[in-house]
Each structure stands twice: as C-alpha cells, then as structure tokens.
Amino acid sequence: MEESQDINRRSFMSIATWAIGALISAAFAIPGVAYIIGPALRGREAQEWIRLGSTSKVELNVPTLFKARIQRKTGWIVNEEELAVYVRTDNGRDFVAMSNICTHLGCRVRWISDQDHFFCPCHNAVFDTEGNVASGPPPRALDRFEVKAEDGQLYVLGG
Amino acid sequence: MASRLANWLDERLAWRQVWDAIFLRKVPKINWLFTLGSATLFVGVNQAVTGILLTLYYVPTPDHAYNSVQYITTEVTAGWLIRGLHHWGASALVVLTVLHMLRVIFHGAYKYPREVTWWTGVGLLLIVIGFGFTGYLLPWDQKAYWATTVGTRIAEVTPVIGNWILRIMRGGEELSAVTLARFFGVHIWVLPATVLLLVGAHLYLIIHIGISAVPKREE
Ligand code: HEM
Ligand code: FES
Numbered sequence: 001m002e003e004s005q006d007i008n009r010r011s012f013m014s015i016a017t018w019a020i021g022a023l024i025s026a027a028f029a030i031p032g033v034a035y036i037i038g039p040a041l042r043g044r045e046a047q048e049w050i051r052l053g054s055t056s057k058v059e060l061n062v063p064t065l066f067k068a069r070i071q072r073k074t075g076w077i078v079n080e081e082e083l084a085v086y087v088r089t090d091n092g093r094d095f096v097a098m099s100n101i102c103t104h105l106g107c108r109v110r111w112i113s114d115q116d117h118f119f120c121p122c123h124n125a126v127f128d129t130e131g132n133v134a135s136g137p138p139p140r141a142l143d144r145f146e147v148k149a150e151d152g153q154l155y156v157l158g159g
Numbered sequence: 160m161a162s163r164l165a166n167w168l169d170e171r172l173a174w175r176q177v178w179d180a181i182f183l184r185k186v187p188k189i190n191w192l193f194t195l196g197s198a199t200l201f202v203g204v205n206q207a208v209t210g211i212l213l214t215l216y217y218v219p220t221p222d223h224a225y226n227s228v229q230y231i232t233t234e235v236t237a238g239w240l241i242r243g244l245h246h247w248g249a250s251a252l253v254v255l256t257v258l259h260m261l262r263v264i265f266h267g268a269y270k271y272p273r274e275v276t277w278w279t280g281v282g283l284l285l286i287v288i289g290f291g292f293t294g295y296l297l298p299w300d301q302k303a304y305w306a307t308t309v310g311t312r313i314a315e316v317t318p319v320i321g322n323w324i325l326r327i328m329r330g331g332e333e334l335s336a337v338t339l340a341r342f343f344g345v346h347i348w349v350l351p352a353t354v355l356l357l358v359g360a361h362l363y364l365i366i367h368i369g370i371s372a373v374p375k376r377e378e
Contacts, residue, residue: 028208031237035212038236075216076223076230 005106039142047159056147058095063088063111063118063129065100066154070095085145085156088129097156098131101122104138118142160344180366187372195259196365200358202252206290208230208246210347217297219343224299240355256287269372282357286350293346299339307332307342
C-alpha cells in the first residue's frame with residue numbers, strides 16, 4: 001500500500017513537471033513564432049493615387065514609360081523609390097497602366113518600338129503591346145495598375 | 160514506438176545514464192533557497208531565447224539602433240513582449256544571481272570541496288554584470304548613451320591604466336559607432352560563449368560533487 005502510494009506521488013510529480021515545462025515552452029514558442037513571422041505576413045501599407053504625369057505624353061498605341069518617385073517604408077526605414085509604369089491608350093481617353101516588372105522572375109522589361117513588343121533581358125521573355133505573353137517563360141501577362149485621368153493628369157493606384 | 164526509439168538511442172548514446180545523473184541524483188534534505196541557482200539558470204535561458212530573437216531585428220549602428228528598437232517595440236508582433244522579457248529578465252538575473260550567492264555564503268557552501276564551484280560562480284557574477292553593462296548601451300537612446308559615458312569614465316578612475324581601459328572600452332577616446340559595435344559584439348558573442356563554458360563547469364561540479372546539506376549547529 002505504502003509502496004504504491006509512493007509510486008503514484010512520484011508519477012504525479014513527473015507528469016506535473018512535464019506539463020508545466022510544456023506550458024512554459026509554449027509560452028515562449030507561440031509569441032516567438034508570431035514575432036518571427038509577423039512582419040512577413042503584413043501586407044503593403046495603404047494604397048494611394050500616385051501622379052505619373054500628363055496624358056498628352058502618351059502617343060496612340062505606344063506604351064509610354066512614366067517614372068514616379070514614391071516613399072516606401074520597409075521596417076523602420078523610409079525609402080524613396082522609383083515606380084516605373086508603362087501607359088498605353090488606343091483612343092486618348094481610356095488608358096492601361098502596366099508594371100514594367102517581368103512576371104517571370106522580376107527583371108525589368110523594356111518596350112522596343114521597332115519590334116512593337118516588350119522584351120525582358122533576363123530570360124528572353126517577350127510581351128505584346130497589351131502586356132500579354134508572346135513568348136518565353138513568364139506565367140502571366142504584365143501586372144496592371146488601376147489608372148485614372150483627371151485634368152489631363154494620369155494617376156495610378158499603388159503604394 | 161517512442162520507447163523503442165528511446166531504447167535504440169540509449170544503446171548508442173547511454174543518454175539514460177546522463178539523464179539519471181542530472182535529474183535522479185541524490186540530494187540532502189534541503190529547502191527552497193536551494194532553488195535560487197535553478198531560478199537563475201531559468202532566467203538565463205530566458206535571456207538567451209529572447210536575446211536571439213531580438214537580434215532578428217536589432218541593428219547595432221548609430222543610425223539604426225534606436226529606430227530598430229522602436230520598430231521592435233511598436234510594430235513587430237509580440238515585439239514588446241520579447242523585448243520586455245529581455246529587459247526585465249536582465250534585472251531579475253542580477254537579483255537572482257546575488258541572492259543565490261548570498262545563500263551559498265550563509266550556508267558556507269563555498270568551502271572544501273566546492274572552492275572551484277565558487278570560483279566559477281564569481282566568473283558568472285562578473286559576466287552577468289558585463290551583460291548588463293554592454294546591453295544597456297544597445298538601445299542607443301539618451302539614457303544608454305550617458306550611462307555608458309559615465310560607466311566608462313568610472314573605469315577611467317583606475318590608477319595608472321585608467322585612460323587605457325576607457326579607450327579600449329570605447330574603441331577610441333569618444334563614445335562612437337565603434338563603441339556600439341563592440342558592445343554589441345561582446346554582448347552577443349563574447350559573453351554568451353564564456354557564460355556557456357562557465358555554466359557548464361558550474362553545473363558539472365554541482366552534479367559531480369553533490370549539493371551540500373544545510374549546515375547544522377553541531378557541525
Ligand atoms: C549565472 C549565474 C549562476 C547560475 C546559473 C548558477 C547556478 C547554480 C545552480 C543551479 C546550483 C545548484 C544549487 C543551488 O541552486 O543552490 C548552484 C550551486 C552553487 N553555486 Fe551557482 N550559479 C550562478 C552564480 C553563482 C555565483 C555568483 C556564485 C558565487 C560566487 C555561485 C556559487 C555556487 C556554489 C558554491 C554552489 C554549490 C552550492 C552547494 O553545493 O550547496 N554561483 N549554482
Ligand atoms: S525575369 Fe523576365 S524572363 Fe525571366
């Protein structure tokens with residue numbers, strides 16, 4: 001009797017110790033993981049309308065490159081960055097704004113007027129004037145921005 | 160399954176022997192004061208875990224240190240908690256280390272055959288203080304800057320070699336980027352490496368010699 005009591009007490013202590021240990025470990029592990037992945041899960045900050053320039057610069061049917069300076073906060077650092085956007089129109093009223101970032105692996109594409117296509121120098125991707133993939137490895141068309149024209153000025157939504 | 164794996168490993172590593180030596184060793188009838196060393200060790204582990212996490216965002220240069228610390232506290236998920244644990248843990252560690260040492264003194268536990276345990280303890284106390292001193296500069300705010308200005312000036316009071324010590328601590332005559340970088344290096348590399356060695360020796364000796372009993376009147 002005495003013996004079995006002893007064993008019970010012992011195993012109870014053992015279980016209690018492990019349980020408290022597990023609790024303490026979880027108390028560190030859960031905030032620890034949240035802390036590590038927190039900034040990775042955060043999306044871009046609020047989007048806003050960025051002014052690109054005058055609509056008159058866009059010739060009919062020719063993607064025209066606009067560059068805008070934007071402020072981007074990464075961690076605790078606010079950087080001035082350049083946002084490059086190709087704008088195209090076929091009637092002078094409706095505009096399409098395309099990112100110049102290749103959808104393959106992120107190099108910058110360039111519009112070559114002579115050939116009427118966008119070319120990516122990294123793995124020879126070719127996109128047509130609408131931004132659709134003409135050839136090469138990219139999985140999808142060039143990304144588009146929401147765009148608006150106000151008082152003869154072009155704006156895209158970004159951040 | 161788990162026990163088969165445990166047996167398989169035990170056959171090659173003899174880990175049960177190690178486990179038993181650490182956790183099933185005989186101890187005399189003792190009291191709660193004897194847990195102070197373990198409490199110190201626990202807070203030390205807390206410092207290691209939270210400290211490693213802090214280095215994920217902290218940048219030890221004058222143009223980023225302050226902002227990266229603010230970023231941790233105000234923007235990173237649970238950053239306030241991780242930093243808070245490290246901040247308050249630092250004070251707790253000093254208090255617990257001293258209380259543990261007082262217990263050893265009052266019980267006369269530093270005597271033969273535990274002199275070396277005591278010496279490693281003295282080393283650990285110095286390291287704990289060194290952690291506090293170097294860590295205090297890292298947030299690079301006004302308090303940090305002036306505390307280290309004063310602290311290194313105190314070291315300068317040392318006869319003959321004082322100015323030399325100050326220059327080595329600051330990495331020059333002035334408190335600068337060099338000071339911040341070396342305090343960081345000492346705080347996260349030099350002291351942790353030394354503390355690992357000394358805690359290892361300290362614990363080995365405690366297990367090897369066995370804990371001392373509470374002294375009795377007749378002895
Ligand atoms: C980081 C700091 C330290 C840690 C983690 C630590 C850890 C421990 C632990 C877990 C024990 C087992 C018995 C007990 O807890 O009372 C112990 C015993 C001991 N410690 Fe420490 N200790 C530290 C600092 C010190 C300091 C500053 C001294 C004295 C200068 C010291 C001297 C001793 C001695 C002599 C023993 C043996 C006591 C006995 O056998 O009864 N330790 N230490
Ligand atoms: S990144 Fe443009 S083709 Fe690979």
